[in-house]
């Protein structure tokens with residue numbers, strides 16, 4: 001029969017392995033990990049940037065967990081090629097492994113921006129533990145940092161550097177920070193917090209070239225301005241790690257195509273997490289990778305389970321402030337309840353369509369985040385309470401009282 005083989009070793013992979021073991025205690029399960037560490041909380045890397053820590057300190061499961069579950073982990077071993085017809089994987093040491101089922105959980109690498117001079121010393125991306133240590137080995141004694149990208153990762157990195165007393169410029173391609181997660185008002189609210197922390201924000205700040213003879217000395221923007229920089233960290237998105245197959249049969253536009261069982265076009269192969277393309281989307285988020293890994297694991301072990309779309313949500317802590325955004329956060333047809341206290345660090349906004357809650361932004365106090373998400377998923381009709389013109393705090397108190 002061969003083992004159930006999992007390529008990749010982060011949240012999608014370990015969630016798949018755990019799900020398999022819930023149902024199947026006898027099949028051999030092997031995780032093949034390109035990184036030489038047990039799976040760790042990748043999401044912690046940005047906040048730990050510039051501190052001294054080891055991957056062991058942020059491990060998802062201790063080595064004893066794998067032993068107890070009889071999950072074999074090949075550390076520092078990359079799967080190079082998959083041969084679906086032979087049900088075989090070629091590893092980077094020349095060995096081959098066969099499989100009865102294969103789960104591809106190889107995630108993604110950092111996408112590179114279309115900028116000249118990326119080969120210069122002082123340019124980095126942040127995706128794994130090694131990147132984190134390399135950035136700090138080079139950057140600890142440097143002062144002037146530029147972060148490219150106004151999304152979640154860009155903000156997290158900018159904040160981590162600012163906390164380490166670096167001079168930080170954040171280059172944002174559009175005219176808004178977190179433009180996919182926040183509406184205009186929420187984004188301006190956050191922008192104020194960012195600027196108050198001393199981070200310099202450049203909107204329409206698309207980088208064109210890195211300047212300097214061999215080491216980075218500055219960034220030239222498309223609009224002509226040159227921003228001084230000793231270190232440039234790019235956070236402009238991800239590229240799924242999918243180049244595993246001799247042909248492109250299983251590929252979508254960006255990732256490996258899966259159905260709602262996380263099954264690919266080959267019945268023996270599943271994919272989950274940042275490498276998996278479902279309904280034309282790569283989600284690129286930790287909680288989604290976790291659930292998709294579980295679904296892939298259950299199905300690989302023979303129990304039919306399906307992945308249902310989750311409203312997109314993000315919870316980040318930057319600038320000493322929690323920021324939560326979920327679902328649809330803008331649109332002319334939406335009714336809005338909001339409370340933004342001027343000069344305060346709290347911001348709450350809820351979005352409704354046809355009396356159903358469809359989105360929310362909570363900045364500062366995210367206590368109600370799960371409740372808001374649940375209410376969105378329930379698609380409950382709130383015409384009763386909305387008819388009383390509640391303010392946002394009143395509505396949240398109402399949510400706490402009712403049962404879904």
Ligand SMILES: Cc1cc2nc3c(=O)[nH]c(=O)nc-3n(C[C@H](O)[C@H](O)[C@H](O)COP(=O)(O)OP(=O)(O)OC[C@H]3O[C@@H](n4cnc5c(N)ncnc54)[C@H](O)[C@@H]3O)c2cc1C
Nearest residue numbers: 008009010011012034079106107108273274284285286289
């Ligand atoms: C610094 C940082 C902060 C983040 N913060 C957030 C956040 O706040 N919220 C959020 O929702 N998401 C966040 N993310 C995104 C989140 O971490 C990812 O969505 C999640 O890790 C995806 O998990 P995954 O298991 O699919 O893949 P990955 O985490 O990418 O892991 C894939 C693993 O597979 C290995 N691998 C790749 N190719 C092979 C191969 N051929 N053979 C064997 N092994 C291979 C890789 O080395 C890696 O260890 C953050 C990401 C980063 C980098």
